[in-house]
Amino acid sequence: MTKKKFSLSDEQIAQFRRDGYLGPFDLYDAEEIREEYKKLRAEMFDREYAVYDVDHASLLAGYDRHLDINFFSQHIMKRQILDKLEGILGPDIICWRSELFPKYPGDEGTDWHQADTFAHASGAPQIEWPSSEFGGAVTVWTAVTDATEENGCLRFIPGTQEEMVYDESKEMKYQPDQVNKLEKDGMKRGFFGYDYRNLQKDPDFVPDESKAVSIEMKAGQFVIFWSTLMHSSFPNSSKNKTRLGFTARYVPTCVKVYPETDTVDEYGTVLSLDKYGTVLVAGEDKYSHNRRVTKNTRDKEFALEE
Incomplete structure (x- = not known):
C-alpha cells in the first residue's frame, strides 16, 4: 500500500497490533478546538x-x-x-457510527468493557464481519475538551484486544439507576445503566488493573483503539470541568452494519434507522452490504480534504 502523508510507520502498526491502541495524536490546535466547542455546545442541543x-x-x-x-x-x-486507518483496516473503509461522550462533574466512571459485535445492549449484532475475519471496530476517540484522570479520561489494558472475555449474546437488563461499587478502590463506576459483569464468560473474572494505562489528552488530540480492547474511564471528580469526547467508529466495507434490522433498541430507547446511512470515507465499496449516504442532513457532502 502506498504510504500517504499521515500514514502510520511499520513500527507504529506493529505497536498497534501488540497493544491494541495508538496515540494520542495532535489534530486540532487547542485554541481552535476551544472556540469550536463554544459553537458545538449549542449545535449538540439542536436536533x-x-x-x-x-x-x-x-x-x-x-x-x-x-x-x-x-x-x-x-x-x-x-x-x-x-x-x-488504512494501515490498519485496508484501503476501503466506512464510518458506521459516531457517539458523543460528555462526562459532567460528579458523573460516574465507565466500567471495563469490550465490544465485538456491539450486541451487548441491543441483544442483536450491530456489525457482522465475514466469518473468516476478526470482529470489532476501530474507534477514533477525540478529546473536544482536555481529558485528565480528574475529569474522566480513558483507561486501557494493553494487549487485551485479541480475546473477548465477555459474551455479547448474554442478556443485560437496563437499570438506569444502577451503579457498580468496586470495593478495591471505592471508585464509582457503571455502564450507562447496565452491569457489564453479567456478560463475563467467567463470572469470577477480574480485570488486571495493575496493567492499566491512563490516556490523558489535550483538547484537539485523538487516540485510535480496537473496540475489543479492554477499556474504561475514570469518574469525573472535578468541581467544574466537563469532559467531552467524540468517537467515530470505522470498519472495512466488507462488514455488514445493522444486518436485518431497521431499528436500534438499547439504553431504554428505540431508534428508527430510516434516515441512517454509513459513510464511505476511503476507497470503494465493492460489497454494497449497507445503506449509504453521501451528504449529511444539512446537505454538506462527505468529502476528503485535499
Whole structure:
C-alpha cells in the first residue's frame, strides 16, 4: 500500500497490533478546538436536523451526530485520521457510527468493557464481519475538551484486544439507576445503566488493573483503539470541568452494519434507522452490504480534504 502523508510507520502498526491502541495524536490546535466547542455546545442541543427522533435526556442523543453537525461531518473525513486507518483496516473503509461522550462533574466512571459485535445492549449484532475475519471496530476517540484522570479520561489494558472475555449474546437488563461499587478502590463506576459483569464468560473474572494505562489528552488530540480492547474511564471528580469526547467508529466495507434490522433498541430507547446511512470515507465499496449516504442532513457532502 502506498504510504500517504499521515500514514502510520511499520513500527507504529506493529505497536498497534501488540497493544491494541495508538496515540494520542495532535489534530486540532487547542485554541481552535476551544472556540469550536463554544459553537458545538449549542449545535449538540439542536436536533432539527438530527437523524434520530429522541429527546436530550436519552443516552442515544449523542449517536451519529456526524450525520447532521457539519464539524463532525468534516471530522470523520480528516486525512490525519484516515491515512492512519488504512494501515490498519485496508484501503476501503466506512464510518458506521459516531457517539458523543460528555462526562459532567460528579458523573460516574465507565466500567471495563469490550465490544465485538456491539450486541451487548441491543441483544442483536450491530456489525457482522465475514466469518473468516476478526470482529470489532476501530474507534477514533477525540478529546473536544482536555481529558485528565480528574475529569474522566480513558483507561486501557494493553494487549487485551485479541480475546473477548465477555459474551455479547448474554442478556443485560437496563437499570438506569444502577451503579457498580468496586470495593478495591471505592471508585464509582457503571455502564450507562447496565452491569457489564453479567456478560463475563467467567463470572469470577477480574480485570488486571495493575496493567492499566491512563490516556490523558489535550483538547484537539485523538487516540485510535480496537473496540475489543479492554477499556474504561475514570469518574469525573472535578468541581467544574466537563469532559467531552467524540468517537467515530470505522470498519472495512466488507462488514455488514445493522444486518436485518431497521431499528436500534438499547439504553431504554428505540431508534428508527430510516434516515441512517454509513459513510464511505476511503476507497470503494465493492460489497454494497449497507445503506449509504453521501451528504449529511444539512446537505454538506462527505468529502476528503485535499
